[in-house]
Amino acid sequence: MKFPIYFDNAATTAVDPRVVQKMITCLTSEGQFGNPASLSHSVGQAAKALVEWSRAEVASLIGAESSEIIWTSGATEADNLALKGAAQLYQRKGKHIVTLKTEHKAVLDSCEQLEKIGFSVTYLTPEPNGLLNLEKLAQALRKDTILVSIMHVNNELGVIQDIEAIAKITSARDILLHVDAAQSIGKIPINVANTPIDLLSMCAHKVHGPKGIGALYVRRKPRVRVAAQIHGGGQEQGMRSGTLATHQIVGMAEALRIAKEEMTHDYHHLKKIRDRFLAAISAHDPVVLHGDQATCYPGIVNLRFSKWTAKEFMQMFPMIAVSSGSACHTKGIEPSYVLRAMGLMVEQAHQALRFSFSRFTTEEEIDFAVEKIVESL
Template sequence: MKKPIYLDYAATTPVDERVAERMVDCLTMTGNFANPASRSHLYGWQAEEAVELGRRQVADLVGADPREIVWTSGATESNNLAIKGIAQAGRERGRHLITSAIEHKAVLDSCQQLEREGFEVTYLRPDASGVIQPQQLADALREDTLLVSLMQVNNEIGTINDIAALGQVAREHGVPLHVDAAQSTGKVAIDLRTLPVDLMSFSAHKSYGPKGVGALYVRRSAGLQVQAQIHGGGHERGLRSGTLPTHQIVGMGAAFALAGAEMAAETARISQLRDRLLAGIAELPGVSLNGSAEQRVPHNLNLAFADVDGELLLLALKDLALSTGSACTSAAVEPSYVLRGIGVPDALAHSSLRLSLGRFTQESDIDAAVDILCRVVNQLRR
C-alpha cells in the first residue's frame, strides 16, 4: 500500500533513527533499564547518569541551567503544571491570569478549569497577523495578576510572538511569564539566559523525539512557588512525582541535541522547500496565507482555498497527509478557533489546510504535493 506524502509535522514528528538507537539501549537487561531513583546499586546509578545527561542536553538547547529542567509526560502536562501550579500556589495573592484566545487547548482548558475554581482569566485577541502586541499585554495587567501564559510559535498557523518584548512587559510589572514552546525547539533559537521568561514548556515528539515525555523550565532565580499536580514520591524536587522513563528522557535529550546541531541548516533547507511549494501553487487563484507572512516559522503553511469546501478538499487529498488545524481539534466540524481568532471568515476557515514540513520532507515530496493540490482544487472548483 502506497503511503501518502507526510505534511503534518506540526502534529507530530517521527522519531529520528539516531534517537531511536539511543532509546533502545535503555530497554533491556543489557542496557540502562533501571529506575534512576534506585541509588543503592550500579544499575540505578547508570540510569540516573543517563537521565542527567538528557537533562543537560535539553537545557543546552535553550540556554538553561539543568537544575531548572523538570521532566513531565509532555507539553500538555507542562502547561498544566505551570498554569495551575502557579495559580493554586498564589491564590492568596491574586486570582487573575492572562493568556491569548489562540493558545493550544492545553493552555485554554487549564485556564477554564481555573475559572471554575474561582480565578479570572483575560484572553487577549491577536491582531490579523496572529501575534499579540506588547501594549495589549501591558493594558491587561493588573495588581492581582498571578501569571501571563503566551505561546511562542502557534501550532496551527506558525506565527511567532515576540517573547522578548512580551516578557519585558511582564517583568516590568513583576508578573511571571509562562511560554508554551512545544512548536519552537529546533525552529527558533531560544536563550533563557537573556529571555525574560520564567517558565517554558517543551515536548519531545514535536522535535523528532518520542511521545510521552516533555519538560518544564522553571527559572531558579525567580523564586517561584509551583504547586505540584501529581503526587507520590516527590520526584523532580517535589514538582512532579513518578518513576522517570529513562528511555524516553534519553530520547528527548538526543533529539534536542540534534535539533541544536542541525537547526541553522535545516531552517534554510525548509525555507527553500516552503518557497518552492508557494511558487508551485501560485497559479491557483484564490489562495491566501493565514497569519503573518514574515513573523512565522518556515515549517508551517496554513493556506485558505477560496470557493472550496475544506472537508471535501481534505478527503480528496488522500495522497497527502495534512490537516485542517491542530491535531487535538482536527475532528471538530466547527471552523478552527485559531483562524476565527485572527478574523478569518468562517467560509475561508472551513477551506483552510495546514501543511507542515519537516526533516524528512524532500523536493520530490513538494513537487508531487503541488501537482496534487493544483489538480484537486481545480477539480473541486468546477
C-alpha cells in the same frame, strides 16, 4: 516516495533513527533499564547518569541550569503544571491571569479550570495576523495579575510571538511569564538566560523525538515555584512524582541535541521547501495565507484554496496527509477557534488547511503534491 506524503509535522514527527538507536540502549537487560531513583546499586546509578546527561542537554539548548528542568509526560502536562501549579502558589498575590485566545487547548482549558475555582482570566484577541498586540497586553495587566501565558510558535499558523518584548513587559511588572514552546523548541532559538521567562513548556515529538515526554523549565533565580499536580514518590524536586522513563528522556535529549546541531540547516531546508511549495501553488490559485508571513516559522503553512473546503481537499487528495483547523465535536464540525479569533468567517475557517513540513520532507514530495493539486485546480 512513501505514501501518503506526510505534511502534518506540526501534529507529530517521525522519530529520527539516531534517536531510536539511543532509546533502545535504555530498555533491555543489556542496557540501562534501571530505575533512576534506585541509587543503592550501579544499575539505578547508570540510569540516573543518563537522565542527568539528558537534563543537561535540554537545559543547554535554552540557556538554563540542569536543576531548572522538570520532566513531564509532554507539553500538555507541562502547561498544566505551569498554570495550575503557579496559580496555586501565587494566589495570595493575586488571582488574575492573562493569555491569548489562540493558545493551545492545554493552556486554555487549564485557564478554564482555574476560572472554576475562583481565578479570573483575560483572553486577549490577537491581531488579524495572529500576533499579540503588546499595547493590549500591557493594558490588560492589573495589580492582581500573577501570570501571563503566551506561546512561542503557534501550532496552527506558525506565527512567532515576540517573546522578548512580552518578557520585558511582564518582568517590569513582576508578573510571571509562561511560554508554551512545544512547537518551537529545537527549531528556533529561545534563551532563558537572556530573556526573563519564568516557565517554559517543551515536548519531544514535534522535533523527531518520541511522544509521551516533555519538560517544564522552572526558573531558579529569582526562584519561581509551582505546586505539584501529581503526587507520589517525590521525584523531580517534588514537583512531579513518577518513575522517570529513561528511554523517553534520553530520546528527548538526543532529539534536541541533534536539533541544536542542525537548527540552521533544518531552518534553511524548511524555508526552501515552503517557498517552493507556495511559489508553485500560488502560480495557479490565489491562495490566501493565514497568519503574519513576515514572522512565520517556515515549517507551518496555513492557507485556503479558492475552490475547496478543507474537507473537500482531504477527500480529493488522500495521498497527501494534511490537517484542517476544524475539529469534530458532538454537535458537528467546529471551525478552528484560532482562525475565528483572528477574525476569519466560519466559511473561510472551514477552508483552512495546515501543511507542516520537517527535516525529512523532500523536494520530490513537494513537487509531487503540487503536481496533483495543480492538475485539479
